[in-house]
Amino acid sequence: MKFFRTHILVSKDSKSMFAGAETVEKLLVEEIKKQGLGEEIKVISTGSIGFEGTGVTIAVYPDGIVYSPVTVSDIPEIVSEHLLKGRVVKRIAFPIKTSKMPSGVTFPEKVIGIQKRIVLKNVGFINPENIEEYIAQDGYSALAKSLCDMKPSDVISLITASELRGRGGAGYPTGLKWAAAAEVKGDCKYIICNADEGEPGTFKDREIMEGDPHTLLEGMAIAGYAVGASVGYIYIRGEYAISINRLNKAIEDARSYGLLGKNILGSGFDFEIEIKKGAGAYVCGEESALIESIEGSRGEPRKKPPYPVVSGLWAKPTVVNNVETLANVPRILENGAEWYKSLGTEGSRGTKLFSLMGDIKWKGVIEIPFGTPLSKIVMNIAGGLKNNAKLKAVILGGVSGYLIKPEELDIPVDFNSLARIEAGPGSGSIIVLDDSRDIVDIVKNIAEFFKHESCGKCTPCRIGTDQICEIIDRFFYDEGSEDDLNKLMRLSETMFQTSFCALGQTAPNILQQSLKKFRGDWERHFFKSE
Amino acid sequence: MEKIKSLEDLKNLRDKAKETLRTRSGDVKVTIFASMGTVGIAAGAREVLKMIISELEKRNFSDVEIIEGGSLGLDVEEPVLTIERAGTKITYGKVTPEMAKQIVIQHVINGQPIGEYVIARSKK
Ligand SMILES: Cc1cc2nc3c(=O)[nH]c(=O)nc-3n(C[C@H](O)[C@H](O)[C@H](O)COP(=O)(O)O)c2cc1C
Ligand code: SF4
Numbered sequence A: 001m002k003f004f005r006t007h008i009l010v011s012k013d014s015k016s017m018f019a020g021a022e023t024v025e026k027l028l029v030e031e032i033k034k035q036g037l038g039e040e041i042k043v044i045s046t047g048s049i050g051f052e053g054t055g056v057t058i059a060v061y062p063d064g065i066v067y068s069p070v071t072v073s074d075i076p077e078i079v080s081e082h083l084l085k086g087r088v089v090k091r092i093a094f095p096i097k098t099s100k101m102p103s104g105v106t107f108p109e110k111v112i113g114i115q116k117r118i119v120l121k122n123v124g125f126i127n128p129e130n131i132e133e134y135i136a137q138d139g140y141s142a143l144a145k146s147l148c149d150m151k152p153s154d155v156i157s158l159i160t161a162s163e164l165r166g167r168g169g170a171g172y173p174t175g176l177k178w179a180a181a182a183e184v185k186g187d188c189k190y191i192i193c194n195a196d197e198g199e200p201g202t203f204k205d206r207e208i209m210e211g212d213p214h215t216l217l218e219g220m221a222i223a224g225y226a227v228g229a230s231v232g233y234i235y236i237r238g239e240y241a242i243s244i245n246r247l248n249k250a251i252e253d254a255r256s257y258g259l260l261g262k263n264i265l266g267s268g269f270d271f272e273i274e275i276k277k278g279a280g281a282y283v284c285g286e287e288s289a290l291i292e293s294i295e296g297s298r299g300e301p302r303k304k305p306p307y308p309v310v311s312g313l314w315a316k317p318t319v320v321n322n323v324e325t326l327a328n329v330p331r332i333l334e335n336g337a338e339w340y341k342s343l344g345t346e347g348s349r350g351t352k353l354f355s356l357m358g359d360i361k362w363k364g365v366i367e368i369p370f371g372t373p374l375s376k377i378v379m380n381i382a383g384g385l386k387n388n389a390k391l392k393a394v395i396l397g398g399v400s401g402y403l404i405k406p407e408e409l410d411i412p413v414d415f416n417s418l419a420r421i422e423a424g425p426g427s428g429s430i431i432v433l434d435d436s437r438d439i440v441d442i443v444k445n446i447a448e449f450f451k452h453e454s455c456g457k458c459t460p461c462r463i464g465t466d467q468i469c470e471i472i473d474r475f476f477y478d479e480g481s482e483d484d485l486n487k488l489m490r491l492s493e494t495m496f497q498t499s500f501c502a503l504g505q506t507a508p509n510i511l512q513q514s515l516k517k518f519r520g521d522w523e524r525h526f527f528k529s530e
Numbered sequence B: 001m002e003k004i005k006s007l008e009d010l011k012n013l014r015d016k017a018k019e020t021l022r023t024r025s026g027d028v029k030v031t032i033f034a035s036m037g038t039v040g041i042a043a044g045a046r047e048v049l050k051m052i053i054s055e056l057e058k059r060n061f062s063d064v065e066i067i068e069g070g071s072l073g074l075d076v077e078e079p080v081l082t083i084e085r086a087g088t089k090i091t092y093g094k095v096t097p098e099m100a101k102q103i104v105i106q107h108v109i110n111g112q113p114i115g116e117y118v119i120a121r122s123k124k
Helices: A014-018 A021-034 A072-085 A107-112 A130-138 A139-148 A152-162 A174-183 A205-210 A213-227 A241-254 A287-294 A323-335 A337-341 A375-380 A417-419 A439-453 A459-475 A482-498 A502-506 A509-517 A519-523 B008-026 B036-044 B047-056 B098-111
Strands: A006-011 A041-046 A056-061 A063-068 A192-194 A231-236 A273-276 A318-322 A351-358 A364-369 A391-395 A402-404 A429-434 B029-033 B065-067 B081-085 B088-092 B118-123
Touching: A006 A021, A006 A072, A006 A152, A006 A375, A014 A241, A014 A337, A014 B047, A021 A041, A021 A056, A021 A072, A021 A459, A041 A273, A072 A323, A072 B065, A072 B081, A130 A241, A130 B008, A139 A323, A139 B008, A152 A174, A152 A241, A152 A323, A152 A337, A174 A318, A192 A213, A192 A287, A192 A323, A205 A213, A205 A241, A205 A351, A205 A502, A213 A231, A213 A241, A213 A273, A213 A318, A213 A323, A213 A402, A231 A241, A273 A439, A287 A318, A287 A502, A337 B008, A337 B081, A351 A375, A375 A391, A375 B098, A391 A439, A402 A509, A402 B098, A439 A459, A459 A482, A459 B065, A459 B081, A509 A519, B008 B065, B029 B036, B029 B047, B036 B047, B047 B065, B047 B098, B065 B118, B098 B118
Parallel strands: A006 A041, A192 A231, A192 A318, A231 A273, A351 A429, B029 B065
Antiparallel strands: A006 A056, A056 A063, A351 A364, A391 A402, A391 A429, B029 B081, B081 B088, B088 B118
16 A cells, blocks of 8 residues: 655635635645655645634644645745655744644644534545545444434434534524424425525535535435435535535545445435525525525525424425534434533533634634633634734624623623523624724624515515614714614514514614614714714 | 445445545554754665655555654764654664664564664653
8 A cells, every 4th residue: 555654735625725725736746746755745635724814724744733824935945844854844834732742632633722623523634525534534434323223213312312403593402303303204304404604704614515525414314314314405505616516526426435325335225415506695594495495486484383394395394404513413423422412511512613703813613612711712712803902892693693792702602601691603603893893884784784685575674674774874974863773773673573584583683782782883973063 | 436335344444544544643553753854864864764665565554654853963873763662762873774674674563673773762
């Protein structure tokens, strides 16, 4: 067997690709050949290498050195200094431990440091387009275990016992959802993976699909076995071209290896997965609108009940789960419910992915155990605010999420703790704002987004989002008044209570919280007669 | 591709695939530290390294990782090679490709250090 003393992983997630990862990879391979190391060193594409700044990132194994950002002009030096002579190019080396770590610490942890990578354990570590690397990491063994050693009801009991909750926003217990679908009689059922990820500032699902698509396929197949479905759809945001390509390749490979298709592993269980490109509207991420969209109709929410688990796609029982939810499933099967429950806190088991954005030093996707204080995420993991500015607020859980004040920053990030300040992890995004930001500007932007995305089916949301924009505009031109603030409050109440779907019911969240928590920002834009 | 038809098949494929991931997983029995300073390279460290790799390949031994380092400050002893196996680090000096080949066969693969070449030992 060919032995390569060094593996170099090149991040080829969408951000890195944009920064020129293809070119860096190509030149790296050429330079390695030129310096006579082609037989010793292998260059491999991977997903996002954990936590990084902007630019292309590469990781050198077994040394455990990450370089970021790598530009074309750094390549000769990395090859001649590090790869040839073993001297780390400190200028762009990521500040991680360079000596061998004590045993027990796995390599990815060594490279990534502070986080707890369970869902993302393969991302930035394996080649997402190589099914055998996934299998080497115990891939598909959770599916094999389910099919060969467990009854469908055992799988559901295990997921229920793990207390896994949905990561798509609402946090619904996954075991209960599966049990409900399993209960319904009939042999035509569906699994839908919600990969629409339409929430602005949220890109954590993309990290999974670009870096480890097989984990998602495996999770879906296990869900199919558990509830008795033999067809799965991935409803994916149309802009996610790299994810779509890698998922397609993964599906093809899994089929040719016999891990999808008919009679998987000789168990008699059949499962097929098909990709559906999203229609491009935010509301299509809402599960019933999503189902309409797959059926070829306009993406408008349905009346609930009946819930999709009873009557979903083509009126058949349908489980809709988020990408991250499904990616947790193989890990739970592999390691057990007790292991899973040892991570996180009461009511919020396991880890949570967040995309970090805004006025912080380090941006990207992180995975942390539930219960990690928000302050630690912002100040330690994200490296604090850029230019050491002062914190103004954090938008947690996307634009339909929550506005957190600096005084609330110590709150542990889990369902129960956040509920105490009327918040939640939402879509899994964290946007940090420094004190040069005007909350009114931010809220205006968000309001315009919702006006644009309201599907128009119901009046409170269609008219409400429009009127909210109109009133906010007055503040934008410094013509606001106390009366306007009261109107905004009333409008948002009406929308909360009467909108048909969760889009309208959550659209005014940030607005209303800003009125309560940042009233000063609004009052600064009152009309002043000279 | 031959389809995977049983749990057994999957396990076999996994074990085979794990081998190629060893360089990354750190899940190895032996670590070879190769000193690659300028002096080491001038004294023939590259040839030593190439011999190690080809010998490992020839003998199909993958339970190993190779980490390059700068000079250990033992210039007169270059090329210098340190083998870490079962918690003990053993350093060899003035290694030639022919010596490297023996070190791979006897020490790296079979766990028998070659006393006459050793210049230092330490417990981890
Ligand atoms: C307007 C709107 C947009 C949504 N967008 C998404 C989305 O992009 N991805 C997602 O997983 N869930 C989204 N949801 C939540 C889904 O309706 C659904 O609750 C979720 O996919 C269930 O998966 P889970 O149980 O795994 O969390 C959205 C909900 C609403 C109301
Ligand atoms: S709340 Fe908004 S998005 Fe939802 S159905 Fe009504 S108009 Fe459409």
